[in-house]
Amino acid sequence: MNIIEVIDLNKKFGGFTAVDNINFTVAKGEIFAFLGPNGAGKSTTIKMLTTLLHPTKGRIQLNGHDPVKDSSAVRKSFGIVFQDPSLDDELTAYENMDFHGVLYGMPVQLRRERIEQLLKFVELWDRRNNLVKEFSGGMKRRLEVARGLMHHPKILFLDEPTLGLDPQTRNHIWTYLKNLNQQENITVFFTTHYMAEAEQIAQRIAVIDHGKIVATGTTAELQQRTGTRSLEEAFLKLTGDTIREESSTPMDRMRMGRRMWRR
Amino acid sequence: MAALNFWLMKIIYILWLRQVKRFLRSKSRIVGALGQPLLFLLAFGYGFGPIFQRAGQGNYLEFLAPGIIAMTIIFTSIFNGMEVIWDRQFGFLKETLVAPVSRFQIMFGRTLGGATVATLQGIIVLAISLIAGFRPVNWWMVPWSVVIMLVIALLFTALGTALASQLADMQGFQLITNFLVMPLFFLSGAMFPIEGLPKALATIVKFDPLSYGVDALRGMLINVTHFGLHVDAIVLVVITIAFLAIGSYSFSKIQV
Numbered sequence: 001m002n003i004i005e006v007i008d009l010n011k012k013f014g015g016f017t018a019v020d021n022i023n024f025t026v027a028k029g030e031i032f033a034f035l036g037p038n039g040a041g042k043s044t045t046i047k048m049l050t051t052l053l054h055p056t057k058g059r060i061q062l063n064g065h066d067p068v069k070d071s072s073a074v075r076k077s078f079g080i081v082f083q084d085p086s087l088d089d090e091l092t093a094y095e096n097m098d099f100h101g102v103l104y105g106m107p108v109q110l111r112r113e114r115i116e117q118l119l120k121f122v123e124l125w126d127r128r129n130n131l132v133k134e135f136s137g138g139m140k141r142r143l144e145v146a147r148g149l150m151h152h153p154k155i156l157f158l159d160e161p162t163l164g165l166d167p168q169t170r171n172h173i174w175t176y177l178k179n180l181n182q183q184e185n186i187t188v189f190f191t192t193h194y195m196a197e198a199e200q201i202a203q204r205i206a207v208i209d210h211g212k213i214v215a216t217g218t219t220a221e222l223q224q225r226t227g228t229r230s231l232e233e234a235f236l237k238l239t240g241d242t243i244r245e246e247s248s249t250p251m252d253r254m255r256m257g258r259r260m261w262r263r
Numbered sequence: 264m265a266a267l268n269f270w271l272m273k274i275i276y277i278l279w280l281r282q283v284k285r286f287l288r289s290k291s292r293i294v295g296a297l298g299q300p301l302l303f304l305l306a307f308g309y310g311f312g313p314i315f316q317r318a319g320q321g322n323y324l325e326f327l328a329p330g331i332i333a334m335t336i337i338f339t340s341i342f343n344g345m346e347v348i349w350d351r352q353f354g355f356l357k358e359t360l361v362a363p364v365s366r367f368q369i370m371f372g373r374t375l376g377g378a379t380v381a382t383l384q385g386i387i388v389l390a391i392s393l394i395a396g397f398r399p400v401n402w403w404m405v406p407w408s409v410v411i412m413l414v415i416a417l418l419f420t421a422l423g424t425a426l427a428s429q430l431a432d433m434q435g436f437q438l439i440t441n442f443l444v445m446p447l448f449f450l451s452g453a454m455f456p457i458e459g460l461p462k463a464l465a466t467i468v469k470f471d472p473l474s475y476g477v478d479a480l481r482g483m484l485i486n487v488t489h490f491g492l493h494v495d496a497i498v499l500v501v502i503t504i505a506f507l508a509i510g511s512y513s514f515s516k517i518q519v
Contacts (some may be wrong), residue, residue: 089353263389
């Protein structure tokens with residue numbers, strides 16, 4: 001059974017086609033990697049899957065619901081870890097979790113149990129009453145993973161979840177996700193620029209470039225198709241080796257500004 | 264249905280609680296926001312006091328204190344409304360936007376939280392002005408003046424939210440402070456009596472919503488009003504509702 005179905009999905013911004021009639025499916029319980037160079041259309045696709053953007057054309061079914069027509073049902077079906085941190089720094093770990101639980105309509109007893117279970121799972125239970133601004137980058141990421149799982153989603157989206165983390169933390173995060181996938185049969189949909197991670201974790205991969213899906217399959221299938229010996233080589237063969245320059249948006253400038261301000 | 268309504272209230276409550284918690288936890292914000300009103304109160308209150316007295320207008324501190332309370336509220340609430348930009352920058356906004364709640368609830372909860380924080384600041388400034396020598400004429404009207412503070416705060420938090428929804432980053436913030444917040448404050452009659460102004464200025468003052476807020480506070484606290492309390496109340500409520508509607512609409516159009 002497919003938990004995500006994307007049919008002829010298209011997104012135009014003015015005259016620019018960011019996503020150009022793509023089709024793919026993700027099976028229930030699968031760990032699925034969505035790879036592509038910068039500006040290929042990954043984030044735009046994720047935004048459409050997660051109800052933040054409306055498609056120009058095409059159709060999405062997520063857990064049997066349409067994100068445009070039934071955004072509420074879709075929103076309850078997934079959890080998400082964004083590329084940028086999205087925690088409230090002035091609240092504690094526990095308060096961030098609880099806030100999320102209330103937004104998703106969970107009763108107080110269930111919230112308490114679930115928060116304890118998840119914070120123990122990502123090894124942050126001892127730090128539950130610390131303000132998030134005292135957390136390291138890795139701890140924040142783990143907390144975001146826990147928060148994304150709070151409302152028992154069927155799908156967990158992760159947009160470059162391991163960006164800027166040390167190998168130890170990255171390894172931890174993937175271990176949590178693999179365990180979770182096995183224990184609770186959660187579908188994991190992630191993007192990354194670390195090809196080794198995708199190769200190790202993903203059961204199936206889609207490669208997007210210039211708004212089009214250029215290949216889908218297992219690592220072995222992609223290697224076979226391109227006649228290469230690693231996913232990294234296959235990826236470069238599929239998407240070329242020129243560097244992608246994205247023009248900076250106000251959002252990027254703000255991110256830079258933040259880096260200047262914070263430590 | 265009752266359960267559903269309870270949940271809707273709960274969402275608004277948790278968003279409100281978040282704003283209030285953030286405020287109470289950042290001591291620097293509380294102290295920082297009080298420096299300016301204190302300076303205005305002392306420098307102008309005592310500095311212009313003798314001239315005001317000689318012009319036959321009575322005690323300037325009595326006249327000024329409601330204006331300074333209004334100033335604190337407009338500055339804090341527009342800034343609180345514009346916190347949407349920070350939340351967008353720090354990503355927290357996305358967390359609320361992908362949750363299964365309506366944008367109206369998010370906007371309303373935030374606005375209520377921001378307005379509560381601004382009202383708390385207003386109450387603190389009222390307390391400070393009491394220490395500085397301000398004496399309300401009607402003590403029993405003080406609780407009602409807090410209600411007016413909350414309405415002024417809601418009005419300008421909603422305005423701040425509407426503005427923030429249109430801005431991509433904080434660079435436009437300075438522009439808004441200098442060309443909107445400052446004029447709204449200085450042209451509201453917070454510092455000077457509206458009677459006998461040059462005609463052009465009097466007209467501008469009439470179009471400034473804060474004028475009615477300042478006037479209502481004066482009416483409640485020192486029993487002096489220019490427009491009359493009824494007019495003040497009607498204008499404030501109507502404009503607040505209009506800005507809440509504009510704010511919700513702009514907020515519903517935010518893309519992240």
